[in-house]
Amino acid sequence: MNICVIGGGLTGLAAAYRLRDEGTIDLYEKDAVLGGCLSSYGSGETRIERFYHHCFSGDRMLLSLIEDLGLTGRLEWRTASTGYYAGGILFPLTTPADILRYPHLGLLDTARLALLTLRSRSFNPEALDAVTAKDFITGQLGTRVYTSFFEPLLRSKFGDMAESVSAAWLVSRIAIRSDRGAAGERLGYLNGGFYHLIDGLEQSITATGCTIMTGTPATSLSRAEHGWEVNGKPYDAVISTIAPHELARIGGPRLPAIPYQGAACMTLALDRDVCGGIYWINMKDDAPYGAVIGHTNFIPRERYGEHLVYLASYFRDRLPEDAGERMLADFCERFSVDPGEIRWHHLGVEPAAGPVYTTGYRHLIPGYAQDGLFLAGMFSWPNYPERSMEGAVRAGTDVAALINGVRFR
Ligand SMILES: Cc1cc2nc3c(=O)[nH]c(=O)nc-3n(C[C@H](O)[C@H](O)[C@H](O)COP(=O)(O)OP(=O)(O)OC[C@H]3O[C@@H](n4cnc5c(N)ncnc54)[C@H](O)[C@@H]3O)c2cc1C
Incomplete structure (x- = not known):
């Protein structure tokens, strides 16, 4: 079977991983790196996620995939602290x-x-x-x-x-x-970062001769005699893992509109902890970010040689051009940081970072099979009523099972 996967995030990689021995696969990823919302940057053993991530003890399929890929030795469970920033004061709430x-x-x-x-x-x-x-x-x-x-x-x-x-x-x-x-919430992480999950999937998929094309967007989807064509090439089966409105833009079916929002996440490095030892701080006060995540109050600072902090925000439609500067300026003032103390910073932006789960949302969720195409992603049932890595692995696995008629573990 000749299969096309659109999107090299966790859903697309999970689907391709399950189908890697069932035929030839072409996976199209528009960005230069794989991982989508779970992509990382840096080099070497320890990488930094563009967006903060942790997993949960109930993530059965994700943990089983981690085991399949031989990554269980990297999995670590840590106690995470939380806090609330209200009225100019940081309150621990652990x-x-x-x-x-x-x-x-x-x-x-x-x-x-x-x-x-x-x-x-x-x-x-x-x-x-x-x-x-x-x-x-x-x-x-x-x-x-x-x-x-x-x-x-x-x-x-x-x-x-x-x-x-x-x-x-x-x-x-x-x-x-x-x-x-x-003592706090129990959360999981992969030593060295979730980069190792994405890398493990990539290695396993390409080892069987399947092709992963990064920096290659799917720009057109059209009906072929038996199936569908992507970028002019015919396939027996096409799995799309991108947002339904993006798929419609390149020629896919028009489905009821799922409201989406974007994420803008500032990562910054400092020599000292400014989060009072807390991992996850929710902002009650009005700020250009909704949470401050002291990553190195969860994962030891020694792994990075510096303190890492994420400033998390979401947006609808367009991100204001000065969003990054506003986040940094506000953070410095509120958390008493001299701008000169920031060793480096990086703004990660993803316009389709997740659905907005408005009332009536469950009636909008598309089935996996649509018009001879297969659709799986953040919008699928395993990601209701919240998208997650577990939901991505389950949606990718479900759609792969539908294509080759078997049930995966
Ligand atoms: C800020 C943030 C924090 C999160 N934290 C957590 C967490 O702590 N724990 C947790 O479990 N989950 C977390 N998540 C959710 C988790 O990251 C996602 O649910 C999961 O990674 C989604 O994977 P996906 O493959 O469905 O989508 P995506 O990761 O969006 O992948 C879709 C891929 O398709 C590509 N693409 C788009 N259009 C095209 C095209 N035309 N052609 C080719 N490729 C295309 C994109 O570049 C992308 O790589 C977080 C998400 C965000 C945004």
């Missing part, structure tokens, strides 16, 4: 004692929040898809918990779409982030 001390929630609010966290896995996402996160939290926990705790989180992640986001998304986020002990 331990139960921290949470009790947090002044923006009362004792009763905290108790209700803890109860909701415990119950988060028992809610039915189907029923919550039609309810906004705002209505759900206000109804369950009251307006104060919404405005002082959840609203800033929703705003920083979804901007002016925040009030349209469904409770299905919010509750799944609470559930996924609730694997925590008294």
Whole structure:
């Protein structure tokens, strides 16, 4: 079988990996490097992800792929700390004692929040898809918990779409982030970076004679006598892993529009920790970024020889031209950093970084098979109601199984 995969992110690579012995594969990737949202830069053993990443203990397919690729020795589980930056003050929110001390929630609010966290896995996402996160939290926990705790989180992640986001998304986020002990949240990472996952997939795929073409966008898709043509070349099967609206732009089917948003993430290096030892800081105060991620408060600084911090932000439509400068200037002022202390910085921008899970989203999710094409990616069922590396591996694996009629582990 002659197979084309459009997109060299984790979904496309997972699909090609599963199908690597089933025929000839051409994988088209528009960027110079593979990995999509999970791409990295640098050289040598330890690379830096363009966007911060960690995995979760429940990521069954991802962990099994890591094992298949012989990377289990790199997998490490660490305790991650969290905090909230509110009213110009950085509050640790890692331990139960921290949470009790947090002044923006009362004792009763905290108790209700803890109860909701415990119950988060028992809610039915189907029923919550039609309810906004705002209505759900206000109804369950009251307006104060919404405005002082959840609203800033929703705003920083979804901007002016925040009030349209469904409770299905919010509750799944609470559930996924609730694997925590008294000392913090348990998160996984690959020693040396997730670059090793992408590299392992690339090596395995090309070892069987399949072709990976980086710097080569799929620019046209059209019907052929038996199947579809990509960039003028006929294929028996085409798997597209790019956003449905991008696929439609090059000739693919027009599907109900899935709202997408972009990510702009500033990485910067410093000689000292300015995040109070905390890994993940959510911004309650209005800032040009919604979270500050002290990567080297999660992964030892010695691996990089410097402290690494990510400033995370999302945008709709177009990223303002001065976004990077505004992020840096704000960060320096708020976190008392002299601009001269920043050793280097890098702005990673991805216009199609993820769907916005508005109410009614589940009715927009396309099936894997569409008009003789195969579609899998961040928009597929395994990524509902939140996209993830696990969802990417599952979607790529599902679509590969559909093509060759077997079930992969
Ligand atoms: C800021 C951020 C942080 C994240 N953190 C985490 C985390 O901590 N844990 C977690 O599990 N998940 C995380 N994710 C989600 C995870 O990275 C994604 O769900 C996953 O990598 C998506 O893979 P994908 O292949 O479906 O999409 P993508 O990574 O977007 O890959 C699609 C690929 O298609 C390519 N492409 C686009 N158009 C064309 C074309 N015309 N021709 C050829 N190629 C094309 C793109 O360049 C890209 O490489 C994060 C995502 C972001 C943005």
